Amino acid sequence: MNIIVCIKQVPDTSEVSIDPETNTIVREGVPAIINPFDENAIEQAVQMVEEHGGKVTVLSMGPPQAEAALREALAMGADEAILVSDRCFAASDTLATSYVLSTAIREIGDYDLIFCGKQAFDGDTAQVPPGIAEHLGIPQVTFAIGIEVDGRKVRVRRLLEDEFETVEVKMPALISVVKQINEPRRPGIKAKLAAKKKEVKVWDASCIDADACLCGFDGSPTRVVRTFAPSRNTEGKKYEGEPKEVATAVVEALIAEKII
Amino acid sequence: MDFNFTEDEQMIIDAVHEIGQEEFEPRASEVAELGEFPWENIEILREMDLFGIPVPEEYGGLEMGFLLWGVVGELLSRYCSTTGSVFGAHMLCQYPIMAFGTDEQKDKYLRPLTSGEHIGAFGLTEPNAGSDAGSVATKAELRGDKYILNGTKIFISNGGVAETYVVIANLDPSKGTRGLTAFIVEKGMPGFEFGKNEKKMGWDALPNRELIFQDCEVPVENVLYKPGRGFRVAMDTLGVGRLGMAVGAVGLAQAAFDAAIVYAQQREQFGQKISEFQAIQFKLADMATEIEISRLMYQKAAWLKDQGESFEKEAAMAKLYSSEMVSRVTSDAVQIHGGVGYTREFPVERYMREAKLFEIVEGTSEIQRGIIANRLLREYRI
Ligand SMILES: Cc1cc2nc3c(=O)[nH]c(=O)nc-3n(C[C@H](O)[C@H](O)[C@H](O)COP(=O)(O)OP(=O)(O)OC[C@H]3O[C@@H](n4cnc5c(N)ncnc54)[C@H](O)[C@@H]3O)c2cc1C
Ligand SMILES: Cc1cc2nc3c(=O)[nH]c(=O)nc-3n(C[C@H](O)[C@H](O)[C@H](O)COP(=O)(O)OP(=O)(O)OC[C@H]3O[C@@H](n4cnc5c(N)ncnc54)[C@H](O)[C@@H]3O)c2cc1C
Numbered sequence: 001m002n003i004i005v006c007i008k009q010v011p012d013t014s015e016v017s018i019d020p021e022t023n024t025i026v027r028e029g030v031p032a033i034i035n036p037f038d039e040n041a042i043e044q045a046v047q048m049v050e051e052h053g054g055k056v057t058v059l060s061m062g063p064p065q066a067e068a069a070l071r072e073a074l075a076m077g078a079d080e081a082i083l084v085s086d087r088c089f090a091a092s093d094t095l096a097t098s099y100v101l102s103t104a105i106r107e108i109g110d111y112d113l114i115f116c117g118k119q120a121f122d123g124d125t126a127q128v129p130p131g132i133a134e135h136l137g138i139p140q141v142t143f144a145i146g147i148e149v150d151g152r153k154v155r156v157r158r159l160l161e162d163e164f165e166t167v168e169v170k171m172p173a174l175i176s177v178v179k180q181i182n183e184p185r186r187p188g189i190k191a192k193l194a195a196k197k198k199e200v201k202v203w204d205a206s207c208i209d210a211d212a213c214l215c216g217f218d219g220s221p222t223r224v225v226r227t228f229a230p231s232r233n234t235e236g237k238k239y240e241g242e243p244k245e246v247a248t249a250v251v252e253a254l255i256a257e258k259i260i
Numbered sequence: 261m262d263f264n265f266t267e268d269e270q271m272i273i274d275a276v277h278e279i280g281q282e283e284f285e286p287r288a289s290e291v292a293e294l295g296e297f298p299w300e301n302i303e304i305l306r307e308m309d310l311f312g313i314p315v316p317e318e319y320g321g322l323e324m325g326f327l328l329w330g331v332v333g334e335l336l337s338r339y340c341s342t343t344g345s346v347f348g349a350h351m352l353c354q355y356p357i358m359a360f361g362t363d364e365q366k367d368k369y370l371r372p373l374t375s376g377e378h379i380g381a382f383g384l385t386e387p388n389a390g391s392d393a394g395s396v397a398t399k400a401e402l403r404g405d406k407y408i409l410n411g412t413k414i415f416i417s418n419g420g421v422a423e424t425y426v427v428i429a430n431l432d433p434s435k436g437t438r439g440l441t442a443f444i445v446e447k448g449m450p451g452f453e454f455g456k457n458e459k460k461m462g463w464d465a466l467p468n469r470e471l472i473f474q475d476c477e478v479p480v481e482n483v484l485y486k487p488g489r490g491f492r493v494a495m496d497t498l499g500v501g502r503l504g505m506a507v508g509a510v511g512l513a514q515a516a517f518d519a520a521i522v523y524a525q526q527r528e529q530f531g532q533k534i535s536e537f538q539a540i541q542f543k544l545a546d547m548a549t550e551i552e553i554s555r556l557m558y559q560k561a562a563w564l565k566d567q568g569e570s571f572e573k574e575a576a577m578a579k580l581y582s583s584e585m586v587s588r589v590t591s592d593a594v595q596i597h598g599g600v601g602y603t604r605e606f607p608v609e610r611y612m613r614e615a616k617l618f619e620i621v622e623g624t625s626e627i628q629r630g631i632i633a634n635r636l637l638r639e640y641r642i
Contacts, residue, residue, distance in 0.1 A: 185307070186279075186304070186307050186308065188307055188308050188309040189271075189272050189275065189308055189309040189310065189322060190309045190322065191309075192271065192275070193268060193271075193322075196268075
């Protein structure tokens with residue numbers, strides 16, 4: 001069974017702060033890590049390949065520094081690593097990102113499953129995994145907390161807000177995982193030293209036949225009007241009196257605020 | 261002379277710093293207070309392959325030398341002194357097998373000690389044989405293809421939790437040191453039991469057990485090195501052991517300093533931070549200076565060892581100086597904390613209790629001075 005795991009390098013959120021002037025994330029000097037959910041995706045893939053045979057390929061789109069994240073994944077037990085990196089990918093939104101990743105996956109070719117994290121800690125949209133599946137025309141199952149292989153079928157238990165759902169799909173399929181699915185291993189020193197010696201392939205746009213119009217800024221319909229840290233409104237208003245009168249007052253206030 | 265670590269070494273050191281801060285330090289006081297062996301930490305060291313730093317790759321180690329082993333040990337002691345001591349005591353078993361073992365012995369015993377699957381211990385001390393190791397009375401008698409061991413060891417670190425023991429016994433007590441023989445003994449061998457676990461001034465989570473041998477049968481192939489040459493095995497092991505003690509002392513002193521310099525900048529008296537008083541500043545400066553001296557001393561000794569050169573005198577000097585240093589530094593750390601430093605709310609009182617041990621084990625300060633003076637008088641013989 002061949003599994004491709006898409007991983008994103010993100011700033012270590014535990015060490016991130018927001019610049020109060022510009023409301024943007026202060027990235028300088030912040031260490032980069034593998035998006036935590038992607039560690040679960042790697043762990044899941046490595047465990048399943050240990051059980052069923054095959055190989056794990058980790059794939060990331062990002063700047064050259066993202067190689068460090070891929071090496072960490074190799075230390076965790078992935079067999080091969082590919083970095084797709086090209087200036088023309090810069091400023092890709094989730095649509096363009098999933099397009100680029102899907103063309104890279106086509107180039108890799110032989111796969112049974114694609115694993116992603118539930119969402120990225122920084123971008124946080126959870127749109128890339130479904131985007132990849134749509135571009136490839138394969139089924140997708142998001143928020144997996146359990147994965148069971150049965151021949152060419154996989155049974156996936158999904159973690160929903162207040163319930164579980166089990167769905168069955170045929171391979172090839174894309175699955176995004178939640179952190180409760182497993183406990184990612186801590187790679188040992190030996191594995192880290194070995195990972196340093198392994199090859200991380202670097203592919204640019206031409207290697208994966210990516211259509212420049214669908215990558216980067218040109219391929220990104222999302223327009224960021226403004227980003228801001230939501231202001232914390234701690235001030236509440238208290239209505240007192242007879243329930244009927246209070247209810248009326250609240251509804252009127254909500255209508256006045258155009259909330260309802 | 262090059263004080264830089266290689267990229268690989270630095271990666272390991274960074275990884276140990278990270279794990280120490282995230283996993284060990286937050287639980288260190290609790291581990292000591294509960295007095296339970298820190299299995300969780302040991303499991304982490306296993307996962308990280310840290311039990312094999314100086315061991316040849318052939319036996320599953322990293323083959324990266326005793327200097328790196330020392331630096332890692334210092335960090336472990338800094339973030340959790342108990343874990344650092346287990347790590348150090350483990351080497352007292354691993355090292356003699358690595359240095360003196362046959363290929364078969366290394367395959368059978370060194371491999372699992374290196375992966376961390378097995379914990380190791382070293383048993384030399386007896387009720388009547390402490391500083392005077394030549395008085396070991398545990399008797400070994402050859403009977404067919406087995407040695408029969410009878411006697412009791414005391415204070416043995418990692419005793420009970422360890423699977424593998426290097427034990428020094430005597431073939432002929434009348435021969436003194438020339439009768440001493442080292443054996444590899446497995447937990448569970450018939451006639452090998454554990455006695456009482458000492459209640460100590462500190463280090464509650466570090467087991468120090470009696471090893472009781474009653475007609476314990478040990479196969480002849482478990483003799484380490486040669487019959488009658490156990491003193492050599494013990495002395496070489498203690499050489500590395502002294503290095504380990506110096507390393508542990510530096511780590512513990514660093515932990516005390518870390519606590520003191522933070523507290524000094526928080527506590528206010530007479531309307532200012534106590535770190536603004538010169539009396540406190542000078543204490544901090546002396547503490548840091550003495551720690552740095554000690555660190556350089558163990559690193560030099562470890563470096564000599566890695567170069568294959570004689571390092572015993574330097575290891576004894578490092579052990580002597582750093583073990584007395586850690587008592588001063590931890591005491592000053594308590595002093596800087598004032599009254600709260602004397603309470604169990606802060607870890608410095610524990611550090612102070614733990615520090616005293618370094619002046620006693622693996623050869624007391626008096627014995628170290630003897631070793632150093634002996635070497636010096638030989639070197640400078642007129
Ligand atoms: C409002 C908004 C503003 C943005 N602004 C900018 C901008 O100014 N500049 C800019 O460059 N980009 C911008 N982006 C793009 C965005 O930040 C991400 O780079 C990218 O689209 C991934 O989206 P995400 O982080 O939400 O990932 P999610 O969809 O949340 O990620 C889910 C999973 O998809 C996979 N995945 C995601 N990204 C990658 C990757 N690169 N490689 C491999 N696997 C991956 C991982 O498995 C991950 O766990 C913006 C996006 C949005 C929605
Ligand atoms: C917590 C702990 C862990 C230990 N772990 C181990 C272990 O894992 N394995 C092991 O084998 N042992 C271990 N020991 C034993 C330890 O190594 C001995 O306690 C130590 O060597 C001192 O021996 P002793 O206690 O018999 O003291 P003694 O030898 O009785 O010393 C008493 C005093 O006399 C002094 N003295 C003795 N001889 C001389 C001399 N010739 N000149 C000047 N002064 C002298 C000493 O310096 C000391 O001050 C441990 C002990 C403790 C407390």
